[in-house]
Amino acid sequence: MDIERIDQIVDEHGREADSLIQVLLDIQSEYHWLPKAALQRVSERLRVPMTRVQHIATFYKAFSVVPKGRHEVHVCLGTACHVRGAPRILDSVEDLTGIHPGETDLELKFSLETVNCLGCCALGPVVEIDGKAHGKVTTAETPKILEQYK
Amino acid sequence: MALLHSPEELERFRRDLCDKKDPDMPRISVCAGAGCLAYGAAELIESFKAEVEKQGLAAKVDTKGTGCPGFCERGPVVVIYPEEICYLGVGPKDVPEIIEQTIKGKKVVERLVYTDPNTGEKASRESEIPFYKLQTRTILSNNIKIDSKSIDDYLSIGGYSALAKALSWMTAEEVVDEVKKSNIRGRGGGGFPAGRKWEGSRDAPEKIKYVIVNADEGDPGAFMDRALLEGNPHSVLEGLIIGGYAIGAREGYVYVRQEYPLAVKNIKLAIKQAEEYGFLGENILGSGFDFTVKVHQGAGAFVCGESTALMTALEGRAGEPRPKYVRSNVKGLWNRPTVLNNVETWANVPFIINNGADWFTQFGTEGSKGTKIFSLVGKITNTGLVEVPMGITLREIIYEIGGGIPGGKKFKAVQTGGPSGGCIPEELLDLQVDFDALTEAGSMMGSGGMIVMDEDTCMVDVARYFIRFLTDESCGKCVPCREGLRQMDKILTNITEGRGKEGDIETLEELSELAIDASLCALGKSAPNPFLSTLRYFRDEYEAHIKDKRCPALSCKPLISHYIDPSKCVACMICLRKCPSQGITGGKNLIHVIDQDKCNNCGTCLEVCPPKFGAVRKFSGEPVPAALPEDQRKIVRKSKSK
Numbered sequence: 001m002d003i004e005r006i007d008q009i010v011d012e013h014g015r016e017a018d019s020l021i022q023v024l025l026d027i028q029s030e031y032h033w034l035p036k037a038a039l040q041r042v043s044e045r046l047r048v049p050m051t052r053v054q055h056i057a058t059f060y061k062a063f064s065v066v067p068k069g070r071h072e073v074h075v076c077l078g079t080a081c082h083v084r085g086a087p088r089i090l091d092s093v094e095d096l097t098g099i100h101p102g103e104t105d106l107e108l109k110f111s112l113e114t115v116n117c118l119g120c121c122a123l124g125p126v127v128e129i130d131g132k133a134h135g136k137v138t139t140a141e142t143p144k145i146l147e148q149y150k
Numbered sequence: 151m152a153l154l155h156s157p158e159e160l161e162r163f164r165r166d167l168c169d170k171k172d173p174d175m176p177r178i179s180v181c182a183g184a185g186c187l188a189y190g191a192a193e194l195i196e197s198f199k200a201e202v203e204k205q206g207l208a209a210k211v212d213t214k215g216t217g218c219p220g221f222c223e224r225g226p227v228v229v230i231y232p233e234e235i236c237y238l239g240v241g242p243k244d245v246p247e248i249i250e251q252t253i254k255g256k257k258v259v260e261r262l263v264y265t266d267p268n269t270g271e272k273a274s275r276e277s278e279i280p281f282y283k284l285q286t287r288t289i290l291s292n293n294i295k296i297d298s299k300s301i302d303d304y305l306s307i308g309g310y311s312a313l314a315k316a317l318s319w320m321t322a323e324e325v326v327d328e329v330k331k332s333n334i335r336g337r338g339g340g341g342f343p344a345g346r347k348w349e350g351s352r353d354a355p356e357k358i359k360y361v362i363v364n365a366d367e368g369d370p371g372a373f374m375d376r377a378l379l380e381g382n383p384h385s386v387l388e389g390l391i392i393g394g395y396a397i398g399a400r401e402g403y404v405y406v407r408q409e410y411p412l413a414v415k416n417i418k419l420a421i422k423q424a425e426e427y428g429f430l431g432e433n434i435l436g437s438g439f440d441f442t443v444k445v446h447q448g449a450g451a452f453v454c455g456e457s458t459a460l461m462t463a464l465e466g467r468a469g470e471p472r473p474k475y476v477r478s479n480v481k482g483l484w485n486r487p488t489v490l491n492n493v494e495t496w497a498n499v500p501f502i503i504n505n506g507a508d509w510f511t512q513f514g515t516e517g518s519k520g521t522k523i524f525s526l527v528g529k530i531t532n533t534g535l536v537e538v539p540m541g542i543t544l545r546e547i548i549y550e551i552g553g554g555i556p557g558g559k560k561f562k563a564v565q566t567g568g569p570s571g572g573c574i575p576e577e578l579l580d581l582q583v584d585f586d587a588l589t590e591a592g593s594m595m596g597s598g599g600m601i602v603m604d605e606d607t608c609m610v611d612v613a614r615y616f617i618r619f620l621t622d623e624s625c626g627k628c629v630p631c632r633e634g635l636r637q638m639d640k641i642l643t644n645i646t647e648g649r650g651k652e653g654d655i656e657t658l659e660e661l662s663e664l665a666i667d668a669s670l671c672a673l674g675k676s677a678p679n680p681f682l683s684t685l686r687y688f689r690d691e692y693e694a695h696i697k698d699k700r701c702p703a704l705s706c707k708p709l710i711s712h713y714i715d716p717s718k719c720v721a722c723m724i725c726l727r728k729c730p731s732q733g734i735t736g737g738k739n740l741i742h743v744i745d746q747d748k749c750n751n752c753g754t755c756l757e758v759c760p761p762k763f764g765a766v767r768k769f770s771g772e773p774v775p776a777a778l779p780e781d782q783r784k785i786v787r788k789s790k791s792k
Binding site for chain 2: 016017018019020021022024025048052055056059060061062063077078079080082083084085088091092095115116117118119120121122123124126133135138139140143
């Protein structure tokens, strides 16, 4: 992690305490997680107590305080996908990857998350991997989809 | 681009823009909304551009990616102007034919137009397709006409004329009065009259005030705000600036969830363009009114859609709701008067200012005026965004616009209002949809998600699904919501897993009452709705789960078993190969049998069994027939020789 880059992100947001969430979002999107050193730096630069930084970092879903895998698997559990059988898809993804939502496997290959609606309900059930949506997924197809990601 | 200093300059600029455009020039509009992008619309746009270039038509044909026109089911959607020919389900391989036939030859490619599944009739124009015919499209109508990244496109369809009108010919009070007269109610869920909210802020003595766009659309299954913000961000921005002028605010915020990266990008671009043209900044259009807008990205918390939690999040803190002893339009963001409205509400404002309140009130019912966008999803033939006048019946939306339930299944319920809403059963299908009627039926309008459920959907599981969602999203401030919902989730999970017991329903009712009475914000107060409404209309399903350990919809995994009907199995080996638990025994010419001990009811066998055989069945509440003895499993096939 590059402390100078963290400083740069803080400066881009005007070094105001109320920009804390926006700063953390930028760090998250760059590193895919929030390393503790980064949080400490943000706390110092924004003059926000570390407890509050930690509170924010754990309150909001977009943040992760542990490293993420190479591929981020998002299984949509929005209502439309739910009624179209998304829970069964999630079960099969869990079986295949060996991890539950919120977890990352030991090889840091996959991180699994559930999301609530990706806005393409016509394609439900949807599994999004690294930003690419796979639509109308069936349990029979999930192995083939996951195999595409090395 | 130079600043526009007055309404006259804006009109002159607009005239020049329109003069430069040849109305007969062919335009190819490809939907670049979330649904169509998932179908591959980005590649489609590229192939259109490449083909146009290849044919040497680059100067004569205008190709663009536009906002979402709503017909997500049949995406990617392409509309060719000026003829308004609508092609559905278009892929890159269709591009050369469209260019050759339609752009050059002015002929319709019949195989790509809408075909009525019942009558086989074709409809080449958007207005002739049943999905669109019954809708009243105002705020959504412009999405397909403009490139969402182009302010000039928005100006050429009359954009920012409402702002010019408000700033130069109306006083701030007159703007508030017009919005009050229109009686528009907040489109985000609560349905509070926007005019009254504005007036409260207008009259508050504080000097500094704020206006906010709530684009933290968190309801699972609702994506109308996303479509508006991605497809026509300037219309939302124009509404916001007018609102700022009306209440006397000089600063505005757009709170948009980070899960919508394209919406974030487009609204940021729109703000930048509006600054360049002088619709934002100092002395807007020479009126002396100053206004700036900032974008704040939400970091993923459903509760932040609640107004006070959203304002707390804007202040850079964890988004927990605050008590509303004084309404936020008097003490809101940083304790100053703040008007917060939903994306769709703001997008309506320019129409109300331009056409007048009387135009707006011609649509709708006594208590709910105007049109409303619904996202029609779930077990429905035509998934998509529909904009209809308030007062239309659920039956019209689901059967005439939505095309009914696919696969010959039976309708069971429609869920409206997101996690805080409820399920409406078949006997209420003729309900006229408006704020009050839905509340009376035990549901609510919410932001407009409409999830259709068929006979395969278990209503207890639906209640459990929403309660779990809200348990996860509860901020944890109030005990009845934090702890009560957790207990409700536990009991409902027990019921769906066959561990329900007598008295569970009563305990759930008690916990519901407590959450409603003793939670601070709308999340907790309305959280029991999914349970209460399903109990009200589908009590028998709860009882079947608890007493008979049976799931009538054959959906709750622990309560069902899969079984292969030996009289229908032809030993094709498909299910045997696909079964992830290796739980099917059989072989060539040997009838397949599911080993009930190995089966985890994933349903793969049911999915892959070819419909013409239909050998896999589900059972619940009754014993699965014993497996055929091994010596009787052999299939003797009739001779194939002629």
